[in-house]
Structures are given as structure tokens and as C-alpha cells.
Amino acid sequence: MATVKCxxxxxxxxxxxxxxxxxxxxxxxxxxxxxxxxxxxxxxxxAQLEQFSAQFNQQVYDxxxxxxxxxxxxxxxxxxxxxxxxxxxxxxxxIIADGQAVWVYEPFMEAATVYRQDxxxxxxxxxxxxxxxxxxxxxxxxSQQGDCYTLAAKExxxxxxxxxVCFDGQIIKSLTMNYSYGGHSDLTLTGFTTEAQAASLFxxxxxxxxxxxxxxxx
Numbered sequence: 001m002a003t004v005k006c007x008x009x010x011x012x013x014x015x016x017x018x019x020x021x022x023x024x025x026x027x028x029x030x031x032x033x034x035x036x037x038x039x040x041x042x043x044x045x046x047a048q049l050e051q052f053s054a055q056f057n058q059q060v061y062d063x064x065x066x067x068x069x070x071x072x073x074x075x076x077x078x079x080x081x082x083x084x085x086x087x088x089x090x091x092x093x094x095i096i097a098d099g100q101a102v103w104v105y106e107p108f109m110e111a112a113t114v115y116r117q118d119x120x121x122x123x124x125x126x127x128x129x130x131x132x133x134x135x136x137x138x139x140x141x142x143s144q145q146g147d148c149y150t151l152a153a154k155e156x157x158x159x160x161x162x163x164x165v166c167f168d169g170q171i172i173k174s175l176t177m178n179y180s181y182g183g184h185s186d187l188t189l190t191g192f193t194t195e196a197q198a199a200s201l202f203x204x205x206x207x208x209x210x211x212x213x214x215x216x217x218x
Contacts, residue, residue, distance in 0.1 A: 038144035063182030
């Protein structure tokens with residue numbers, strides 16, 4: 001299986017928290033929902049989000065909890081399996097999932113890498129947010145605590161071992177991804193909208209002169 005670059009997926013991801021005591025107490029008091037019910041509850045919420053876009057701010061921490069990098073840009077998703085991750089700060093970086101393949105484009109390097117989308121989903125659960133009916137859900141155990149849902153990867157070789165999705169009503173307000181090497185990434189979403197998006201937003205056309213590394217056959 002090809003190794004997929006961590007989104008958030010920097011899609012990427014994918015893919016590399018001290019709270020006040022009252023908050024910890026509250027977290028302990030919140031009931032965990034059984035896996036089956038949590039899975040159904042999350043799928044019902046996501047089924048209402050056929051498409052969305054939002055501005056993101058990302059903070060990446062190492063295994064010691066030290067902030068190592070920040071980034072910002074725009075995340076767009078469309079059911080059943082389209083995603084666009086457009087990082088703008090600190091560097092331009094583009095990830096597009098078009099339903100069949102995942103394209104990772106680095107303008108500065110004039111290079112793009114393409115992976116089979118099934119392999120990418122196996123490495124990071126980000127694209128599962130628009131796949132409420134997908135078999136890909138079988139790759140994750142889902143638990144719920146309040147308005148937050150955690151998807152834990154069943155496969156030990158997943159780059160992202162778990163992803164937490166937190167809602168504010170019907171909109172996604174944050175994503176947290178725990179990396180298999182021990183670090184984690186916090187993603188805060190603002191300007192969340194479910195307005196219609198052009199299909200071309202989820203299509204990658206390589207600029208002239210781009211070097212393409214095709215990993216789909218490996």
C-alpha cells in the first residue's frame with residue numbers, strides 16, 4: 001500500500017491539550033455512547049452535510065505537546081467522496097480527492113503525487129466525513145462524548161490513529177487528529193457554509209511543467 005502524506009489532510013491531514021480542572025471534571029461526567037449508537041448518530045449528522053466549506057486554522061503538536069507548526073486555508077467537501085484542502089499559509093499546498101484519486105500538489109516544488117483514494121481513506125478518516133454510507137466506516141471504531149465523536153482506526157499502520165469531530169449544532173466546529181507517531185493536530189473551522197459548490201473545485205488539472213509521481217499502481 002502506498003504511504004499517504006499526512007493530511008491536516010499538511011491532506012492533508014493528514015495528517016504532525018491542557019484543560020482547566022472544571023473542564024476535565026465536566027468531560028468525565030459526560031456519558032460515552034455505545035459504539036453502535038455513536039456510529040449511527042454520527043452518520044445521521046453527516047448525512048445532512050451533503051457539502052460544506054469552511055476556513056481552517058491548524059496547529060500541529062509533537063508527542064511532547066509542543067507546538068511545531070501552524071497553517072491556515074480553506075477546506076471544502078462534497079458527498080459522496082470529494083474533498084479540497086487548500087492551504088494558503090505558510091505555504092501554498094493543495095490536496096484534492098476527486099472520488100477515484102487523491103492529488104497532492106506542491107506549487108513551489110512544481111510537483112504532484114497521486115494516490116488511489118481507497119488507500120488514502122485507509123490512512124486518514126478525513127474523507128469519510130462525506131461518506132455516511134461507505135464501507136470505509138468498517139475501518140474505524142466510533143465513540144461519542146457529548147457533541148464530539150471519535151473515530152479510532154482499527155489498522156495499526158494508519159498514519160492517523162484517531163480523529164475527533166466536534167459539532168456546534170449541525171455544523172462541524174473542530175477536528176482533532178492523533179498521529180500514530182504520538183503527535184496531534186487541532187483544526188478549528190470558521191465561516192462554515194453548506195452552499196452549493198462547483199464540481200470543478202474538486203478536479204485537479206496539473207499546471208504545465210508539473211512533475212507527477214503516480215502511486216496508484218504501487
